Structure formats: structure tokens, C-alpha cells
Amino acid sequence: MNRNRNVSPRSAPSGAGSMLSKILVVVAILFLGLVVYTIINGELRLPFGGGVVFAFDREQEQTQANGLPAGTVAVYGCPRELPAFTKITRDHLLTADGLYVVPVVEEAIESNGLFRNDVEGLQRLLGRVLRRPKPVNFAFKESDFLPKGTRPGPSAGIPPGKRGVWVDIADVRGLSDLNAGDRVDLVAAESVTPKAATARPKWLGQVTDPVLKTRLDGVAAMPKAEPAARSWVLARQALVVQPERERKLPEGAGKKAATVTEVLLALAPEEVSKFSRALARKVEIVAAPRSGQPESGGAEIEDSQVAAPAVDLEKLLHGDGGTPGSLGMVEVIRGGERSTITVPRSPEESAQKTSPAQGTGGR
Numbered sequence: 174m175n176r177n178r179n180v181s182p183r184s185a186p187s188g189a190g191s192m193l194s195k196i197l198v199v200v201a202i203l204f205l206g207l208v209v210y211t212i213i214n215g216e217l218r219l220p221f222g223g224g225v226v227f228a229f230d231r232e233q234e235q236t237q238a239n240g241l242p243a244g245t246v247a248v249y250g251c252p253r254e255l256p257a258f259t260k261i262t263r264d265h266l267l268t269a270d271g272l273y274v275v276p277v278v279e280e281a282i283e284s285n286g287l288f289r290n291d292v293e294g295l296q297r298l299l300g301r302v303l304r305r306p307k308p309v310n311f312a313f314k315e316s317d318f319l320p321k322g323t324r325p326g327p328s329a330g331i332p333p334g335k336r337g338v339w340v341d342i343a344d345v346r347g348l349s350d351l352n353a354g355d356r357v358d359l360v361a362a363e364s365v366t367p368k369a370a371t372a373r374p375k376w377l378g379q380v381t382d383p384v385l386k387t388r389l390d391g392v393a394a395m396p397k398a399e400p401a402a403r404s405w406v407l408a409r410q411a412l413v414v415q416p417e418r419e420r421k422l423p424e425g426a427g428k429k430a431a432t433v434t435e436v437l438l439a440l441a442p443e444e445v446s447k448f449s450r451a452l453a454r455k456v457e458i459v460a461a462p463r464s465g466q467p468e469s470g471g472a473e474i475e476d477s478q479v480a481a482p483a484v485d486l487e488k489l490l491h492g493d494g495g496t497p498g499s500l501g502m503v504e505v506i507r508g509g510e511r512s513t514i515t516v517p518r519s520p521e522e523s524a525q526k527t528s529p530a531q532g533t534g535g536r
Contacts, residue, residue, distance in 0.1 A: 241276040247290035248282060248312050249298055250275035255307040257353060257415075260325035261298055275312050286315030302329050305353070327437050330414040335439040337414060344452060347460035348417075348436045355413040356463045357438075358474055359448060362404040363456040405476040407451055408444035410463065413437070 241247060249266060252273035259265070266272045274290045281287065288294040301318040302325050323329045330353070331337045342348040345359065415437040422431045440448060451458055461474065 241274075244278065245276035246279050246282070247274035248277050248287040249273065249290060249294060250312045251307045251309055254309050255303060257303050257305050258319075258325055258327060258329040259303045259307075261301050261303070261313075263299065266298075275310065277312060285312075288313050304330075327415045330437075331439045332412065334441075335412070336442055336445050338438050338440055338445060338448065339435045340438055342417065342434050342436060345458045345460050347462065351413045351416055351436065351460075351462065353413055353416055355465065356410045357413065357460040358409050358463065359407040359411055359444075360404055360459050360461060360474060361407050361451040361456045362402055362459070363454070364402045403476075403478050406474050407447045407458065408438075408440050409473065411444070411460075412439040414439050 250273050252266065252268045255261075255265060263272075272290070272295070277287060282289055288298045298313060301321070302323045304317055304319050307313070307317060319329055328337060340348060347357070351357070413436060417434050417436055419432050419434050422433060448458075464471075
């Protein structure tokens with residue numbers, strides 16, 4: 174009796190089937206590896222001939238991941254509005270998604286002085302001080318910044334050689350509503366009441382014309398009937414560094430705290446002295462803004478002094494600053510007597526700076 178039992182064909186081990194399974198596993202592993210390699214490198218090349226089996230636009234994938242349009246690169250931008258004279262730090266660039274960047278075309282980076290989104294661009298940007306306020310979403314560029322090494326704060330906007338003065342707008346009329354970069358002239362004025370001359374001018378003794386001498390004596394001693402005013406320029410082209418700011422004054426004894434509105438002006442050193450003296454005298458000071466147009470020539474503001482009759486008459490007779498006066502004295506002889514009369518100088522005499530001419534009249 175045959176004790177061996179027949180084995181079903183289905184349950185019999187198959188060497189061919191086991192081998193196929195192993196091949197499929199190896200193929201799957203290789204395929205997965207090729208996919209990972211292609212993702213990392215962007216393409217799959219043949220080991221010979223330099224041919225490409227498969228490739229995808231890796232730059233386009235990165236552009237989509239960074240949210241940048243195709244054909245653009247990232248440069249550092251301003252995620253929030255920043256005031257002038259701010260020193261750029263990482264905190265000014267950070268957003269919830271990291272350092273803030275904006276897209277630009279490659280050709281615009283060098284020509285506009287932009288800061289590329291890389292380590293070098295970040296190092297160049299950090300620590301720079303803004304020349305002007307920076308709006309949101311605009312790329313930083315070299316012209317936005319003051320020279321390297323500038324300290325932050327309002328003093329950063331004061332040009333070299335100038336001095337900054339905080340001016341209360343209550344002390345100077347016309348400083349309200351000005352913008353940073355505007356230029357103004359500061360003009361002081363005060364009323365003057367001339368008094369009658371207490372002493373006879375020495376130069377009147379040199380006038381021998383009796384008629385003119387009598388008239389000059391009266392004019393020199395004549396007081397002015399009404400008060401006059403004189404004005405003089407304190408500063409020309411004063412620069413508005415920072416427009417209006419409010420500052421709270423400390424509380425004094427028995428006084429409530431007050432708030433003043435100030436404007437920072439940049440003046441020449443000698444103009445600071447003139448301006449300070451005018452404030453101490455409590456005279457009227459007016460700010461006259463200059464034109465903001467590119468071509469803004471024209472005459473300058475001149476000082477205006479109170480008319481002084483005696484001084485003006487002396488200039489007519491004796492001149493001023495090397496220039497001869499417009500009146501000259503001429504000696505005449507009448508009936509054997511000599512006398513002097515005052516006559517206008519001729520244009521030729523004034524041009525040649527000659528002394529008063531002398532002539533002889535007829536009998």
C-alpha cells in the first residue's frame with residue numbers, strides 16, 4: 174500500500190514565482206530611488222552620452238514654492254513702513270514667513286543697487302540708516318540709505334558742517350506743515366523808534382554853504398514821527414531735517430505739564446549764533462520757504478534798516494566804502510568874497526572817485 178499522498182499543484186513551491194517577486198521588489202526600490210534622485214537633482218541623465226531620460230523645471234518649482242513669478246529673483250523688501258533715520262535690523266525684515274523679499278528681474282538688481290536675497294545681500298543691508306521714510310512692499314536700494322557708519326536718529330539727517338536746532342513753531346511763524354528736505358530762510362524783524370540827535374554831527378562843520386548847512390542841521394536833529402521797523406536775515410537755506418514732533422515739557426513748580434511742537438532745522442554755525450541772539454531779544458522771526466522746483470533762482474532777501482537822515486546825508490557828501498558822495502562843494506567868488514556852495518557831482522567825477530572840484534565864478 175502506497176503511503177505517499179499526492180500534493181496539490183497549487184500548494185507546490187514555485188521557484189520561478191519567488192524569483193519574480195524578488196525582481197519586482199528590486200525594480201520598485203530602483204524606481205523609487207530614481208524618483209528621489211530626479212527630485213533632488215531636477216533631471217535623470219544616462220551614464221553615457223550625456224542624454225537626459227527625464228527632467229522637470231526645477232527653477233519653476235522653486236519659484237512656485239517661494240511665491241515668486243517665473244523669470245524673477247528675490248531681493249529684500251520692506252514689510253512695514255519705516256521712518257527716516259532708522260537703522261535696519263533683522264527685526265525690521267522678519268515676517269511670519271521669514272525674511273521679507275519681493276520679486277524683481279535679474280537685470281534690475283545691479284542697476285538699482287538692490288540687495289539680493291543671499292548672505293552677502295543681507296550683510297550689506299543690516300546696519301544701514303534710512304535717508305527717508307520707506308513705504309511697505311518696496312525693495313530696499315542703495316539710494317535709500319545714508320553713508321555707511323551714519324548713526325541712527327534725527328542727527329543722521331544733518332549735513333556735515335551744519336548744526337541742528339530744535340525750533341518751537343510758536344517762536345517762528347511759517348514752520349508748520351513743512352516736509353523733510355524743505356529749505357527756508359529765517360528773517361527777523363523788530364520795531365525801532367529813532368530819537369532826535371543829541372549832538373551835532375561833526376561832518377556838518379565841513380559844510381560851508383550857509384543855506385544847505387541850515388537845512389542839514391534841521392534834518393539831522395529831526396526825530397521820526399512814527400515807529401519804523403528793521404529786518405535782517407538770520408539764516409539762508411536752512412534745511413528741514415525732521416518735521417513737526419510733539420515733546421512733553423517736564424512739570425514745573427505749580428505748573429501743569431505742557432506740550433510743544435518742534436521742527437529740527439540744520440543751520441550753519443554762524444547762523445545758530447544769530448538765531449539764538451534773535452530768540453533772546455524776543456523779536457519777530459519768520460520762516461520763508463524756498464521754491465521746491467528744480468530751477469528756483471531769483472534775488473536773495475536783503476536786510477532792511479531804518480532810514481537815518483543824518484547818516485544818509487553824510488553818505489551823500491562824503492560817500493561810503495570808498496565810493497564818493499553824489500554831492501560836491503564848489504568854491505565861488507562874488508564881489509571879492511569867497512564862499513562855498515554844494516552842487517551835484519557829475520557822473521564822470523563820481524566814476525573817477527575825484528575830490529570835490531573847485532571853480533571860479535564871475536564877478
